Amino acid sequence: MPRTTTVESPGCPPFRALTADVLGLVKVIESRGEQSGAAAKVVERWGDPDSSKCVLAASILDRKTDPLLGVARKSGLIEVISVINGDLRLSLPNVCQDGTRPEDDPIVKLHLFKKQRSESSTRSCTLLTCTTKGSVRIESFEDSKSPADSIRDPSPTTWNVCGSGNILCSKVEEYENYALFGGKGVEVNVWDLQKCTKIWTAKSPPKNSLDIFTPTWFTSATFLSKDDHRKLVAGTNCHQVRLYDISAQRRPVITFDFRETPIKAVAEDLDGHTVYIGNGSGDLASVDIRTGKLLGCFIGKCSGSIRSIARHPELPIIASCGLDSYLRIWDIHSRQLLSTVFLKQHLTNVVFDSHFRIQDVAGSAPEPQDVNEVTCQDEDEEAMPTKRKTTSKGHGDSRSKKKKSRKTNVAGSAPEPQDVNEVPWQDEDEEAMTTKRKKTSKGHGDSRSKKKKSRKITEED
Amino acid sequence: MGGKRKKTDGVGIEGGDDGESRKKKMEQKDMLLPSTVKNKERRSAVHAKLKHQKKVDKRKKAKAREADEKRALELGEELPPKKIPRTIENTREIDDTVCKPDDEELFAGNDADEFSSILKQDCTPKILITTSRFNSTRGPAFISDLLSVIPNAHYHKRGTYDLKKIVEYAKKKDFTSVIVIHTNRREPDALLIIGLPDGPTAHFKLSKLVLRKDLKNHGNPTSHEPELVLANFTTRLGHRVGRMIQSLFPQEPNFPGRRVVTFHNQRDFIFFRHHRYIFETKESKQTESKGTKGSKEAKSREKVIARLQECGPRFTMKLISLQHGTFDTKGGEYEWVHKPEMDTSRRRFFL
Numbered sequence: 001m002p003r004t005t006t007v008e009s010p011g012c013p014p015f016r017a018l019t020a021d022v023l024g025l026v027k028v029i030e031s032r033g034e035q036s037g038a039a040a041k042v043v044e045r046w047g048d049p050d051s052s053k054c055v056l057a058a059s060i061l062d063r064k065t066d067p068l069l070g071v072a073r074k075s076g077l078i079e080v081i082s083v084i085n086g087d088l089r090l091s092l093p094n095v096c097q098d099g100t101r102p103e104d105d106p107i108v109k110l111h112l113f114k115k116q117r118s119e120s121s122t123r124s125c126t127l128l129t130c131t132t133k134g135s136v137r138i139e140s141f142e143d144s145k146s147p148a149d150s151i152r153d154p155s156p157t158t159w160n161v162c163g164s165g166n167i168l169c170s171k172v173e174e175y176e177n178y179a180l181f182g183g184k185g186v187e188v189n190v191w192d193l194q195k196c197t198k199i200w201t202a203k204s205p206p207k208n209s210l211d212i213f214t215p216t217w218f219t220s221a222t223f224l225s226k227d228d229h230r231k232l233v234a235g236t237n238c239h240q241v242r243l244y245d246i247s248a249q250r251r252p253v254i255t256f257d258f259r260e261t262p263i264k265a266v267a268e269d270l271d272g273h274t275v276y277i278g279n280g281s282g283d284l285a286s287v288d289i290r291t292g293k294l295l296g297c298f299i300g301k302c303s304g305s306i307r308s309i310a311r312h313p314e315l316p317i318i319a320s321c322g323l324d325s326y327l328r329i330w331d332i333h334s335r336q337l338l339s340t341v342f343l344k345q346h347l348t349n350v351v352f353d354s355h356f357r358i359q360d361v362a363g364s365a366p367e368p369q370d371v372n373e374v375t376c377q378d379e380d381e382e383a384m385p386t387k388r389k390t391t392s393k394g395h396g397d398s399r400s401k402k403k404k405s406r407k408t409n410v411a412g413s414a415p416e417p418q419d420v421n422e423v424p425w426q427d428e429d430e431e432a433m434t435t436k437r438k439k440t441s442k443g444h445g446d447s448r449s450k451k452k453k454s455r456k457i458t459e460e461d
Numbered sequence: 462m463g464g465k466r467k468k469t470d471g472v473g474i475e476g477g478d479d480g481e482s483r484k485k486k487m488e489q490k491d492m493l494l495p496s497t498v499k500n501k502e503r504r505s506a507v508h509a510k511l512k513h514q515k516k517v518d519k520r521k522k523a524k525a526r527e528a529d530e531k532r533a534l535e536l537g538e539e540l541p542p543k544k545i546p547r548t549i550e551n552t553r554e555i556d557d558t559v560c561k562p563d564d565e566e567l568f569a570g571n572d573a574d575e576f577s578s579i580l581k582q583d584c585t586p587k588i589l590i591t592t593s594r595f596n597s598t599r600g601p602a603f604i605s606d607l608l609s610v611i612p613n614a615h616y617h618k619r620g621t622y623d624l625k626k627i628v629e630y631a632k633k634k635d636f637t638s639v640i641v642i643h644t645n646r647r648e649p650d651a652l653l654i655i656g657l658p659d660g661p662t663a664h665f666k667l668s669k670l671v672l673r674k675d676l677k678n679h680g681n682p683t684s685h686e687p688e689l690v691l692a693n694f695t696t697r698l699g700h701r702v703g704r705m706i707q708s709l710f711p712q713e714p715n716f717p718g719r720r721v722v723t724f725h726n727q728r729d730f731i732f733f734r735h736h737r738y739i740f741e742t743k744e745s746k747q748t749e750s751k752g753t754k755g756s757k758e759a760k761s762r763e764k765v766i767a768r769l770q771e772c773g774p775r776f777t778m779k780l781i782s783l784q785h786g787t788f789d790t791k792g793g794e795y796e797w798v799h800k801p802e803m804d805t806s807r808r809r810f811f812l
């Protein structure tokens with residue numbers, strides 16, 4: 001019996017996401033907030049359709065000033081583009097050591113480092129690439145004016161993570177000291193990126209009761225939480241999800257099955273115990289990894305294999321994309337579909353640009369609430385609503401105006417941390433403010449977290 | 462007491478004029494819902510009355526329309542526009558995956574996909590047809606029919622080979638597609654089309670199979686390359702399936718053969734038909750009888766009519782899944798799978 005009543009679904013919060021697809025296009029999808037009722041839509045498209053430029057891996061350097069997106073293409077080309085306007089910053093032809101064609105040894109992982117690995121210059125960018133055959137390379141580049149003549153670090157760090165087998169999944173930890181690799185015939189292993197040494201390898205689970213050994217074939221893996229590099233979650237081709245704990249044992253701590261098709265994407269939540277898993281037939285679910293229990297499935301007529309899941313660093317939303325050419329935005333609490341965008345091609349990657357804001361360009365008076373709310377001692381998810389400053393007026397703006405607003409925002413955001421120290425608000429003031437905010441914001445999940453926060457603040461007082 | 466009041470209201474409906482009392486009627490209808498009446502006899506009476514009223518209204522409307530048309534015809538005015546009946550197809554759910562003719566990304570995608578080498582005639586299609594492990598009665602008959610439909614198709618016995626091995630073999634022998642006909646209880650019930658070397662795998666349900674020998678007055682196809690008609694493949698998925706089917710046939714039809722193979726999509730069911738056609742010239746009699754003016758023209762006017770003769774099998778396919786890459790049930794990624802949660806609307810179609 002089909003469900004005839006619709007579940008109350010809040011509007012889509014303002015976000016900005018970038019997707020990469022098999023024709024090498026990078027598309028920018030924006031949603032302008034729930035007040036205007038505008039659904040997410042494609043605002044920009046970068047690149048020309050060309051099958052040889054198929055994007056294999058993408059990585060975003062998500063920072064306030066000058067965010068960058070790195071894309072690794074099928075032809076072996078690595079490009080770094082600006083997230084704001086799509087300008088090509090860096091273009092690196094594939095450099096293979098022993099003359100292998102890039103088609104034979106495609107790149108599976110690209111990572112742009114947040115922190116500067118070398119102190120040599122201010123505008124350098126460091127990236128890690130990993131190919132199917134397992135050769136990992138960390139290189140630094142000086143950023144110069146023209147993308148062609150960027151200065152290449154003369155001595156890239158390269159090493160090989162596997163002797164045989166194919167690397168299929170890789171992930172660099174939040175603080176960028178460790179990286180994990182896994183694949184077909186390659187057990188999950190963790191490497192120290194500073195010393196380039198392997199610190200841990202998983203052990204395959206024993207034969208089952210029928211004495212059948214399932215061959216190793218990892219299709220996706222991630223670190224479980226930001227602060228801890230010792231817990232890993234991996235999805236296998238035989239539809240298993242495994243939790244590894246480096247400090248405990250080499251065999252998986254928890255193993256459970258999910259549906260019938262290979263786990264193609266795994267993403268961790270900010271709370272450190274929820275994992276989102278997507279599989280080859282388009283099922284997306286969230287799982288509490290501490291117990292291995294399924295929290296629930298994301299239901300929404302998703303029919304194609306899920307290739308990538310991205311969690312927004314602040315808002316309670318995730319994005320999934322895959323072979324059905326749709327980008328879908330989901331609410332993580334209610335697991336409702338918030339928005340879908342049809343992007344015409346098979347998508348390979350999705351990333352969020354978390355510093356996207358819509359500001360009231362008309363410029364209402366600087367609100368004291370804003371200052372008031374910047375109490376950064378909470379976790380990230382608690383702090384999430386603080387930066388949400390959306391107004392419907394900003395919606396109809398032209399593109400250039402928005403860019404400007406973004407820049408102004410970047411400039412304006414500098415003095416924020418000072419405000420943390422001076423929280424001289426009285427209790428009643430505080431409460432009045434929060435109630436006012438509650439009235440104004442119709443956002444989903446906001447009010448709850450806000451309540452929490454107000455409580456916290458009062459406790460401190 | 463209440464019953465009496467309702468009765469009078471009912472009289473009011475019958476007495477009221479059609480155009481004027483529409484509003485009134487609506488109000489009364491709200492009041493007179495049969496479901497609100499508790500007594501069964503009363504309720505059925507009210508219901509019968511409502512139904513009768515509806516019937517009368519409908520007849521009136523039809524008559525008025527007819528009269529309008531007649532008057533327009535007499536006065537030589539333009540006829541009132543004919544109303545288009547609402548069908549499930551033309552009220553289908555809005556789908557943003559429907560292909561638009563001016564979509565350059567679509568063409569770029571087409572150029573990049575797995576079938577473009579065949580469709581651009583860089584290589585000729587070569588088809589391997591095989592069966593499931595067990596195969597009897599209608600299965601082989603269907604295959605022999607199919608062999609006469611698809612040019613350059615070769616039947617290979619399945620034996621006990623794995624399908625993955627067969628795919629490997631076919632790749633080595635430069636086949637461009639593998640068709641597997643699956644039979645269950647001596648009746649073909651599924652069709653698997655695998656594009657090679659790395660094309661997608663489509664899994665169809667097969668139903669309503671009528672073999673050539675069971676068709677009355679069937680024709681016998683010649684060995685000319687057939688023309689292909691693909692109708693109604695509108696969405697991106699449909700487009701892809703259509704291209705996949707297209708890649709089974711040679712791209713240059715031999716028109717003297719007058720042979721046409723049709724894949725017609727309607728409500729996600731793909732109907733297969735195979736015909737021979739002929740154009741015949743017939744002198745039309747109507748023009749002669751019409752008047753003295755047209756008699757000169759009538760002699761010269763000849764009507765060309767197309768006549769069809771069905772030959773070859775007749776069957777219906779429904780897409781179950783489209784898989785990325787060649788056949789791999791365990792580790793395969795799907796581009797599209799039919800899921801029960803998609804069946805919440807009758808007006809939602811995917812092809």
